[in-house]
Amino acid sequence: MVKALILHGGAGSWRASKVKEKALETMKKCTAEAWTELIKKGSAIEAVVYAVKCMEDSGYLNAGVGSVPDILGNRTLDAGIMTSNGLLGAVAGVTRTKNPIILARIVAEETPHIIIGGYGADELAVAKKLPLLPPPPKHVIERYYEGLQKLFKGEIKSEFWKGIWRFIENNKDYLEAVKEIMDVSDTVGAVAVDDNGVLAAAVSTGGVIFKLPGRIGDSPIPGAGFYADENVACSATGFGERIIETMPCRMLSELVRQSMKFKDAINEVIKHANELVGTNTMGFIAVSKDGEIGWAYNTEAMLIGYVSREGEIVTDFKP
Numbered sequence: 001m002v003k004a005l006i007l008h009g010g011a012g013s014w015r016a017s018k019v020k021e022k023a024l025e026t027m028k029k030c031t032a033e034a035w036t037e038l039i040k041k042g043s044a045i046e047a048v049v050y051a052v053k054c055m056e057d058s059g060y061l062n063a064g065v066g067s068v069p070d071i072l073g074n075r076t077l078d079a080g081i082m083t084s085n086g087l088l089g090a091v092a093g094v095t096r097t098k099n100p101i102i103l104a105r106i107v108a109e110e111t112p113h114i115i116i117g118g119y120g121a122d123e124l125a126v127a128k129k130l131p132l133l134p135p136p137p138k139h140v141i142e143r144y145y146e147g148l149q150k151l152f153k154g155e156i157k158s159e160f161w162k163g164i165w166r167f168i169e170n171n172k173d174y175l176e177a178v179k180e181i182m183d184v185s186d187t188v189g190a191v192a193v194d195d196n197g198v199l200a201a202a203v204s205t206g207g208v209i210f211k212l213p214g215r216i217g218d219s220p221i222p223g224a225g226f227y228a229d230e231n232v233a234c235s236a237t238g239f240g241e242r243i244i245e246t247m248p249c250r251m252l253s254e255l256v257r258q259s260m261k262f263k264d265a266i267n268e269v270i271k272h273a274n275e276l277v278g279t280n281t282m283g284f285i286a287v288s289k290d291g292e293i294g295w296a297y298n299t300e301a302m303l304i305g306y307v308s309r310e311g312e313i314v315t316d317f318k319p
Helices: 020-041 044-058 100-110 118-127 138-153 159-170 172-177 240-246 248-257 262-277
Strands: 004-012 077-083 088-094 115-117 188-193 199-205 226-228 232-238 282-288 293-297 301-307 313-318
Touching: 004 020, 004 044, 004 282, 004 293, 020 044, 020 188, 020 301, 020 313, 044 077, 044 100, 044 188, 044 199, 077 100, 077 226, 088 100, 088 118, 100 118, 100 199, 115 118, 188 232, 188 282, 199 226, 199 232, 226 248, 232 240, 232 248, 240 248, 240 262, 240 282, 248 262, 248 282, 262 282, 262 293, 293 301
Parallel strands: 004 232, 088 115
Antiparallel strands: 004 188, 004 301, 077 088, 077 199, 188 199, 226 232, 232 282, 282 293, 301 313
């Protein structure tokens, strides 16, 4: 039987990242360990949850411990999970839970809901005795404060963050807590197919740095940040607003369902995104029921890790 696994650590430039090498090491470690989990347990969902939890725990990617602050210096985390055999769950606006992906799985497996957010999600995590979210790592704080200078100097290229800045200028109360901006959108995700033909997708994020409090991106929204059915599993990364507008994972599923070849469908999805919302907006990874893996992005780079047909662990910042 066929099995396959691919992870992503986020789409963006990565040029300015001070933890680029640590992020690459994290991807290599998490890919290798998640592959071992897939072999050992023979379960796609176990593999993708393991992979995403590994990345959440690292502190070097924008998920879990390494999540970036919002405009007021607080952290809110989102995550989602879906399988081709019926599991679907997500959490949004989590503030105290170390591993939102575990919480999303609990929502999928133990509740009648699909998305639980905010205070209620954190209370569920407490009830299930999940670990609390620790303070952000030093490098996250440094990145946050260094960006303050860029923001006030107007050193901003992206229209997304220009929009945030215009909001700040028109709402002076926000100026007291404005801190950083970086051209990286490093959500994490994983997709897999196992020997039983089950496909699974998982995603977790701290959201876009400098987001307004309460903002929810694509990661907890099925079809946008993640999706899995009997044909494909997909996990996206980038500017959540643009991903929600284009629904790349759902579109990929529909194209494959209409008998388009897997690789052609991937190319068509990113072409559609470019036309609809422009470049430098997103990336995604995917796996087919036949064990094909693929990815596409319109940013400068995307961090990925996968296992080749020969069993080799491949990790790279795809140029």
